Each structure stands twice: as C-alpha cells, then as structure tokens.
C-alpha cells in the first residue's frame with residue numbers, strides 16, 4: 642500500500658480502521674465508497690474544484706462505449722507486468738486508471754483528482770486502488786516515491802511530478818493531436834485551431850524524452866446522446882458558443898475521429914540535471 646503524506650504536517654499517514662491518521666493527530670476519513678479526501682479547505686480555489694458531476698457523467702458514458710480503447714491499448718502495451726509504485730494524476734472517473742491497475746497491480750497504485758465527483762465515481766471501479774481527492778500541484782506523497790506517473794489529458798504540474806518520481810522513473814503523458822475531433826470542432830468554430838500536444842513544451846531538463854506515438858481512430862457515433870456526451874467532457878463545452886453547441890446534433894450519421902499523442906519521458910536523477918524554472922500549464926481534451 643502506498644505511503645501517503647499528511648497534507649497538514651507532512652508526517653506519514655497510517656491507514657487504520659476508517660481512515661488515515663498521522664502522529665500529530667490529523668485524521669482523514671475514508672468515504673464509504675472507498676476514497677479519501679486529502680484536499681485541505683485552504684488549498685481549494687472553489688467549493689468544488691475540478692470537473693463537475695455532469696462532466697464526470699458525460700465522460701463515463703462516452704468512455705464506456707470504448708471509442709478511446711485504441712489509446713488505452715497503446716498505453717498498456719508500453720507497460721511491463723511488474724508491480725511498480727504508480728500514480729495517475731487527474732484520473733477523472735478512472736476509466737484509464739482501472740485498466741492500468743489491471744496491468745501494473747492495484748495495491749501500489751494511486752488515482753488522484755481534484756474533483757470529488759470524479760473520484761467518487763472512480764472508486765467504484767476498483768476497491769483495492771488508493772483513490773484520493775487532492776491537487777496534482779500539491780501531491781500528498783513523499784519525494785521519489787513513485788516509479789511511474791500517468792497524466793492523461795490533464796495539466797502537467799511539472800515540479801510536483803519531478804518531485805515524486807524516482808530518478809529513472811517514467812512519466813507517461815497523453816494529449817490531443819491537431820486532427821482530434823475534427824468534425825466536432827469544425828461544427829463549433831469558424832476557425833479551427835491546429836494545436837498539437839507536446840509535453841516538451843512544459844517539461845524541463847529534469848526529463849528526457851523516450852518516445853512519442855500517434856494514435857488515430859475513427860468511428861460512427863451511435864446516437865445524438867453520444868455526441869452530446871463527447872462535447873460535455875471536453876473544454877469545448879465551456880469554450881464554444883451556445884448557438885454552435887446546439888448545432889452538433891446534426892453531426893449524427895457522420896464519422897467522428899480522435900487523434901492522440903502519447904509520450905513517455907524519463908526522470909533524470911538530480912545529479913544529471915540542473916533544474917531551471919519550469920513553466921506550468923498543460924494539455925486538455
């Protein structure tokens with residue numbers, strides 16, 4: 642089981658009965674559903690940060706159709722069946738996390754998301770994984786405690802990733818390519834941006850690129866509902882004009898496509914690098 646760090650005082654947390662405790666008397670209950678909220682009120686920017694319930698439900702419904710399975714397969718194909726300490730940052734409702742756990746084992750795995758709706762849904766998928774509500778910017782984990790870190794369609798908190806990854810440990814990142822959801826974006830915007838994810842824009846000299854893989858898939862949406870869920874789980878849900886969003890139903894009957902960029906990076910040991918200031922921002926669906 643992973644060793645967690647008390648978010649109040651940095652002592653180790655000990656798992657006991659219905660929660661996690663530190664020697665200074667801080668205590669964090671484990672919800673019935675099987676996750677623990679380690680996000681302190683003073684570290685929350687809003688009452689319920691991260692994805693809201695509707696986004697979580699939309700993502701669950703869409704991912705359950707398996708359209709993005711080719712990405713999950715590519716992700717899993719690059720993993721060996723060892724049992725490393727691993728962490729999925731911004732795990733959402735755990736669709737990928739649960740598949741990673743089947744490959745790498747659940748006992749040393751952690752899913753972290755700042756949205757309690759997301760973690761609440763994720764925790765139902767696998768009771769043996771450690772599911773946490775926490776920020777990727779302030780992980781309740783000790784330095785160099787992780788051998789693999791996954792960041793899928795979530796902002797890269799470079800400093801904390803570098804901190805918790807062991808030297809030689811691996812960072813696996815997924816973002817979207819310039820062709821991603823092209824029919825949807827053409828329906829939403831007059832001017833479609835040709836942006837392509839590259840973690841190299843955010844990572845610094847503490848990381849070395851191992852590989853970049855492109856994954857393309859195409860499918861026929863089965864319903865208008867599917868298109869609406871797809872829209873609701875992406876930032877286009879916030880970005881696009883309401884009038885444009887109302888028009889996506891007419892995409893039904895046409896093929897949809899996804900384009901992903903999957904990258905693997907290695908964490909250098911500090912002796913190998915001089916860490917400069919790192920920018921922090923990141924990829925999105």
Ligand SMILES: C[S@@+](CC[C@H](N)C(=O)[O-])C[C@H]1O[C@@H](n2cnc3c(N)ncnc32)[C@H](O)[C@@H]1O
Nearest residue numbers: 691692731732733754755756776777793794795
């Ligand atoms: C686009 S979703 C991706 C979810 C999942 N990785 C997937 O691919 O299905 C981004 C996730 O990042 C979470 N998130 C946003 N800010 C975060 C933060 N500061 N720390 C951890 N998670 C965060 C959101 O709540 C949301 O679940």
Ligand SMILES: [Zn+2]
Nearest residue numbers: 647650663667
């Ligand atoms: Zn404490």
